[in-house]
Structures are given as C-alpha cells and as structure tokens.
Amino acid sequence: MPTIQLKTPIPGPKSKALAARRESAVPRGLSHATPVYVAKTEGAVLEDVDGNRYIDFTGGIGCVNVGHRAPEVIEELQKQLDRFLHVSVQVTPYESYIRLAERLNALTPGKFPKKSFLLNTGAEAVENAVKIARAHTGRQGIIAFEDAFHGRTFMSMALTSKTHPYKVGFGALPGDVYRIPYAYCYRCSYSLKYPSCDLYCARHLEDTFNRVVASEDVAAVIAEPVLGEGGFVVPPQDFYRVLVDICHKHGVLFIADEVQSGFGRTGALFACEHYGIEPDLLVTAKSLGGGLPLGAVTGRTEIMDAPGPGGLGGTFAGNPLACAAALAVLDMFEHKDLSRRANELGAKFQERAKKWQKLWPLIGDVRGLGAMQAIELVRSPETREPAAEKTKQVVNYCYQHGLIALSAGSYSNVVRLLVPLVISDEQMNEGLDVLEAALHSVAEKNMAVSQPVS
C-alpha cells in the first residue's frame, strides 16, 4: 500500500485551525515551509493532525538521518528517563557525556589526540568553535564564505552570508568577520571553469591575506564542506586540500562546520572524509542528536584546551537525554551501514534528476554527494537566472500531494534532499514520483498555487 494517504485537501481543517491560533500567539518572524501541523512520525513518514500521511524528504532539516523516532534511539531515551534528566554537567557530571566525547574523538577525521565539548544547537557549537579558535591563536579574525549558513545567534549570524531574511535589520553584527567566495562552480564568482581555473577561489585566500586582512590577525577559516542552506554546493575534490594548506602555512585554523553535512548525509560519516582533510576543529549538531537538540565541537587537544576552566559551558549543554540519543545514533552508524544507504539514495536521486534535467530547462543543475542531493531551478539554462518563485511552487505542490520537501540557496531556488536514510525503496520512489509530478506541473503548466502560511 502506498505510504502517502491524503484524507483532506492540504492544509486540512485541524492544521488550518492551528494556523489561526499560531497567528495570534507566535511572531511572524518564525515562518513555516508548509502549513502542515504534525501529529506523529515514524522512519521517513509524517502524519498530520488531520490524519494525512506524507513522505518526509526533509528529516526535520537534516536532524534525523537515522529516521524519525528510531527504535534504537527511543530505547536509550526510555532507559535514561528512568535514571535522571537534567542535573547540569557543570555541577555533577555523568558518564554518558564522557563516552560521547570519547566516541566523537575517535570517529572524527584525524588520528591526533582530540577532545570534544557538547552544546545544545549548531549555532551554539559554531559560537564556541570561534571562542576556542580565538583563545588558542590569540587572534580575532574569522574568514567565512559567501553562501555560508552557520546559524542565527549573533556570531553565527555574522558568519552567515544570506542577508534576507537572516541578517537584515539585526545589526550591528560582531566584527572581524571577512568573507570570500565559495567554490560554487555553477555560479563561479570569478566566471572561471573547473579544472582550468586551477582552484583560483581557494588560492585567492593568499591574496585575501595581502589585500583584506593580515593572516597574523586571523584565527580561523570556517567552511561547510558541502554547503547546506546555501544550496548543497559540492566543491571540487582538491579545493579543501589547497585551502587548508594555505591556512596552516599561516598558522590559521581550519574549522569544518558539519552541522548539516555530518552523520552519513554525504555517504561518509563526515563530508571532510571525501576531501581527505583533517580539520583543526569540527562542529556538529542536527543528526548527532537523532531528533534531540545537541551540538558538539571536536578538535585537536591543544586547541580545545586553550580556554581556561569555566570558559566553556552552558546550563543544558550536553543534556543526558541528548547524550543517550547520540550514543544510540553512533551505534546505528556502526551496525547499520547507513553511509552506504546514503550513497544508494543519492544515486537513485541523481538518476531521476538527470532525466528531469533533460526534459525541463527549469532544472539548471543537479548536484550532490551521497544523499545530500539537490536540483537548482533557473528561468533559463543560458542565463541561469534563479527561479525562486517556481521553486516555491514546486515545494507547495509537493506538500499538497503528500511529500514534504524543502528549498535552499542564496537565491531560494534549490530543492534539496534531506531524506532520513532509513527510508525504504518504495517510499523513496513514491516521494520522487511526487517531486517529478511537481516539476512537470511547474515546468510545463506553470500552474497557480496557494501560498503556504507564513
């Protein structure tokens, strides 16, 4: 039996009623990609308050690579519920925190001695990576990339690139943040082509140290190994090797933000592994917690130990429930070969998406690594003018037909795949069928659709 079961037009009456309550209770600054109010989840399936079932290609924005309510996670959570909830690791520490740190130290790229420190969110982990990098180097500058997304708190917002809606009106932002172009080959900032460009964008960092900020004043370069919110952009194979070599030549740390690309999403536990690089600091969150809020900074021991006692912390950071969930997540990666599954899902997506690209000029680019896949929609393949409105129409069509999908990109013209890696082949095909129908509808009929509640 197909998984998708729509009992009402979407949104259903109960979702609509909740949207009306939300209107007066919650600020408009919090927007929703869909008007669907959720009631239950399992694996790669969501059920809404009206009893409609959807395939989920978004996984809570990449937080449930192991699936919604993974039985292994639930089991460990239930055991932890019987032991203790919050005590604060800063007062009376507990073994699961230490065990999780040990496992992150062992699993992250690099054989050198490491330490890990836990937080609640990705943004908080990014903030702390910056604190640690500054404390270690005694330098202040941080270089981030165009199209980067690192969070919504002040420092992580300053590191984030996209202006609307993330930064507009919220300044003054923290200083000493510098920005350089990413290896976004489809929209190369230098209008060059790989490989004849000889990785001009990576090599340009040397020039930045001459013309923009002295390397002696730069603590770190921070990068998402594969861009997340910026549109699932996959840099060329040798990009990071060149970039990291330049950083290290100048005593600048390299921070990898694997908040979205981590935990099997790209077909390896960490995307850095594809590039053969060992970041000085690695930031994780999202799927680490298997559905619970958890972030981490993992890095070289001598760097992690730079801040003095009491310099790092947070009342809830490394909450015992989140630690229990994360340990179950790591067990699942050890026993279930979810990274292999990510590659299968990615190949399936690519095969279908390449066919769509031949059919419809709307699809300018198909790209991805493992199950971190996306299509970029354009008004014309020649001009590559972003098709943001049509992207919104595709996403709307999807939820109206039983698929929860999400856009991305600095120009809001990318449809991305963040499907739970436990999805079955049948469910994946059902979801891809809906996406195909959405693209067909938007590309050929340019239908009019209702706007989601925001």
Ligand SMILES: Cc1ncc(COP(=O)(O)O)c(C=O)c1O
């Ligand atoms: C790469 C990256 N870094 C940081 C963040 C911020 O994480 P959080 O929303 O948990 O603060 C995100 C969130 O999407 C992200 O994708």
